[in-house]
Amino acid sequence: MKGNKIRKILVVILAVLMLVSSAAGCSQKAGSGAKEKVLAIGYDQDSDIMDTMKTAWYSDALIYIHDRLVTRDYEFGYQPGLAQQWDVSDDGKTWIFHLRKDVKFHDGKEFTAEDVKWTIDTIKDPDTASPFSGDLDAIKEVNIVDKHTVEMVLNYPFPNLLYNLSATASGIHPANAYEKYGDDYGRKVVIGTGPYKLEEWIPGDKTVLVKNNDYNWGPDWMSNKGPALIDKIVLKIIPDENSRLMELEVGGIHILRNVPESSVEKLDNNPDITVHKRPATKLGYLAYATDKEPFTDVRVRRAINHALNREEIIQFVLRGIGEVAYGYLPPALKDEYLQESKDLAYEYNPEKARQLLAEAGYPDGLELTLSADNSSKSSKLAEIIQNQLKAVNINAKIQLYDSAGYADMLREGKQELFIREYSWSNADIIDWFLLSSRFPYPNHSRWVDDKSDELITYAAQRPTWDERAEAYKDVQRYLIEQAVWAPVYIPMHMIAVRKEVKNFKFHPWMLQYSDGFDLEVE
Amino acid sequence: MLKYIAKRIILMIPVLILMTLIVFAIFYFAPGDPVSRIAGPNVTQEVYESIQRKYGLDQPFIVQYHRFIRSVAEGDLGISILQHRPVIEMIKERLPVTLQIGLLGFVITFVIAVPAGVIAAVKKNTAFDYLCMSGTLLGIAIPTFWLGMLLLYVFAYKLRWFPISGDGSLRQLILPGFAIGLTNAAITARMVRSSMLDVLKQDYVRTARSKGLYEKAVVYRHALKNALIPIITLMGLRLGWILGGSVALEIIFSIPGLGRLMVDSILSRDFPVVQGAMMVLTSSIILANVLADILYAVVDPRIKYG
Numbered sequence: 001m002k003g004n005k006i007r008k009i010l011v012v013i014l015a016v017l018m019l020v021s022s023a024a025g026c027s028q029k030a031g032s033g034a035k036e037k038v039l040a041i042g043y044d045q046d047s048d049i050m051d052t053m054k055t056a057w058y059s060d061a062l063i064y065i066h067d068r069l070v071t072r073d074y075e076f077g078y079q080p081g082l083a084q085q086w087d088v089s090d091d092g093k094t095w096i097f098h099l100r101k102d103v104k105f106h107d108g109k110e111f112t113a114e115d116v117k118w119t120i121d122t123i124k125d126p127d128t129a130s131p132f133s134g135d136l137d138a139i140k141e142v143n144i145v146d147k148h149t150v151e152m153v154l155n156y157p158f159p160n161l162l163y164n165l166s167a168t169a170s171g172i173h174p175a176n177a178y179e180k181y182g183d184d185y186g187r188k189v190v191i192g193t194g195p196y197k198l199e200e201w202i203p204g205d206k207t208v209l210v211k212n213n214d215y216n217w218g219p220d221w222m223s224n225k226g227p228a229l230i231d232k233i234v235l236k237i238i239p240d241e242n243s244r245l246m247e248l249e250v251g252g253i254h255i256l257r258n259v260p261e262s263s264v265e266k267l268d269n270n271p272d273i274t275v276h277k278r279p280a281t282k283l284g285y286l287a288y289a290t291d292k293e294p295f296t297d298v299r300v301r302r303a304i305n306h307a308l309n310r311e312e313i314i315q316f317v318l319r320g321i322g323e324v325a326y327g328y329l330p331p332a333l334k335d336e337y338l339q340e341s342k343d344l345a346y347e348y349n350p351e352k353a354r355q356l357l358a359e360a361g362y363p364d365g366l367e368l369t370l371s372a373d374n375s376s377k378s379s380k381l382a383e384i385i386q387n388q389l390k391a392v393n394i395n396a397k398i399q400l401y402d403s404a405g406y407a408d409m410l411r412e413g414k415q416e417l418f419i420r421e422y423s424w425s426n427a428d429i430i431d432w433f434l435l436s437s438r439f440p441y442p443n444h445s446r447w448v449d450d451k452s453d454e455l456i457t458y459a460a461q462r463p464t465w466d467e468r469a470e471a472y473k474d475v476q477r478y479l480i481e482q483a484v485w486a487p488v489y490i491p492m493h494m495i496a497v498r499k500e501v502k503n504f505k506f507h508p509w510m511l512q513y514s515d516g517f518d519l520e521v522e
Numbered sequence: 523m524l525k526y527i528a529k530r531i532i533l534m535i536p537v538l539i540l541m542t543l544i545v546f547a548i549f550y551f552a553p554g555d556p557v558s559r560i561a562g563p564n565v566t567q568e569v570y571e572s573i574q575r576k577y578g579l580d581q582p583f584i585v586q587y588h589r590f591i592r593s594v595a596e597g598d599l600g601i602s603i604l605q606h607r608p609v610i611e612m613i614k615e616r617l618p619v620t621l622q623i624g625l626l627g628f629v630i631t632f633v634i635a636v637p638a639g640v641i642a643a644v645k646k647n648t649a650f651d652y653l654c655m656s657g658t659l660l661g662i663a664i665p666t667f668w669l670g671m672l673l674l675y676v677f678a679y680k681l682r683w684f685p686i687s688g689d690g691s692l693r694q695l696i697l698p699g700f701a702i703g704l705t706n707a708a709i710t711a712r713m714v715r716s717s718m719l720d721v722l723k724q725d726y727v728r729t730a731r732s733k734g735l736y737e738k739a740v741v742y743r744h745a746l747k748n749a750l751i752p753i754i755t756l757m758g759l760r761l762g763w764i765l766g767g768s769v770a771l772e773i774i775f776s777i778p779g780l781g782r783l784m785v786d787s788i789l790s791r792d793f794p795v796v797q798g799a800m801m802v803l804t805s806s807i808i809l810a811n812v813l814a815d816i817l818y819a820v821v822d823p824r825i826k827y828g
Binding site for chain 1 (some may be wrong): 531552554559560561563565567569572575576602603605606671674675679685687693774776777782783789817
């Protein structure tokens, strides 16, 4: 009887042990599956098509799917990418690119000069209607010298080609991708040579990238030149700002780009999250239609500049997170930015503003409209500017537009005073917005001025980068003197990162997830 | 009956044509076009115009409208300007999840509203009735999107029972389903109650009671059947509300449904997509009303369609 009982107990114990061990085995299995490192990033909206050549609104996924001939390091310097090296002729009009020989596309095809030629020719082909084609205007033709050498012949010297070739839109596609993949290209298939491959794209929902195990051609400035450490990247679309922040807090996403100023304090107090802040390559400014009365008078333009209390604006609109702007370029563009912008520009001085207006023949002030897009940031900005202008006797009526309507209104030239923020990491933004050949679009401030044209064209066509940078400083000096815009603020580029993300490195332009970023998984 | 249904469906055609004409005209004459989105802020006028030409956006109204009508007739509802693919394909991807949320909301609405309304009517002027009626007042006053945010905050963010943003699972539907269900239940419950009260005053109810029937049989077998007739009409009308309400919810809950497709397309001026989505919405509202009319005849033998 007793022995029987003991036996029963033994059986039970054994059974429990077996269960436990099998459960442990299970969890081990589950554990090895869960070890896949999946990094999730939150975005507010998706792109419409996964093709750098067909839209200006491309998905960040394309940064990691494609490689470019030229890369930019953490200091914003130009470095070799798919091109190992390049030589520029003395007149600056012939560029020879020596390509890497060890690179393969995601579909196994070898990367050659033919792919470079096809990509650039396709962008420039009017039938593609690529929004990027204008950026490659300088290129006259692309010639294949041999399998791994490409020659680009330019219409005029153009050192900024480096910038344009390092842009996301210059990602190299395999030759004849459109013929080979048809309508699927840019939807279900995108082929590049980058550290990540497209696994799945559900428009409006998410993009899943999986790492390219063959990748070992990372640029020299990266610490990791081989395959990425993170297995998958999920770009998740979460349209509502509050939902994005909640997902970050609970760990549903690891990285949030473009953190709103209003949430910084809360996120800073969260021990699981670090908010990285750097001055952005953006500029917020107040502009005016310079071809219309009263803005044709430089005294009025200067008066408006004197009327703005920029510190107060940054406190009110950006909660103090941002920097005062006096120049026409973001200071983050170290080479080109005119350091003495602040000393040359117009300090806050309402008394002087009123005096200038009186001199210009408006002693009783002005009645104007102030246009802005209807985002909460812009409407707040419009309100405070309206207030500050009122103090110098300029009564501005605020007019708000949705973003598509705003662009249209500017193109039609209905604006008087208007608010803009540009986001661009190159001095050629000045060409875009202020050359007379860009009138009326995108030259919204309707600035048609021979001296500007001369200075800008001279700068853009210097044969070397350093000469170009110096020449752009003269452009800025002149623009400040003419008070073409009233620059207001430089916002902060803010990226919130959860503690699970290891080896995070802030890249001024685009995060380089393949450069040793790692993810801690439970 | 069949003839009636056929007639109603044929009548849909002029309604749809009128709708597309109005939507098309709004997009044609309103400021902004999809090229601004394709082109981004920094393109030259020449590139801008070349993109406009490529998508035929430089053509006059009548040419563009004709092209759209032709594509509808061909069955693909046109090609999205931004996504370069047939609109019908995009709608097929987005519609199921919107319908699932709507259906769930619909079920929750009636599961809550009918019993609550009936009991409140039967127990008129009791504590339960007052509780129900003040509850419904609250439900009517709360906008669907706000309730959605509240549910998201409490059940997804604080308690973590549900995903914050859509993860493609069925679980993602529950909170938006409740947000729709609860707000719609409020107004429906009030309708059920008042309709029930009307019916309970009728002679045949008194007859049924004087026959000595159990109160339960009186209420559920005799009164409820008749009280439901106006509710069926309401169901048909609410469908439009439910589909419309899911627009805001799809944004809050990050669910890529038809509502979000429509909002995104409106903002980027991708009008073929807006047209397509509007056609689906309009047709489903009309069809829901036809269905309600048919149900009428089923529930109430006095109603006949010649």
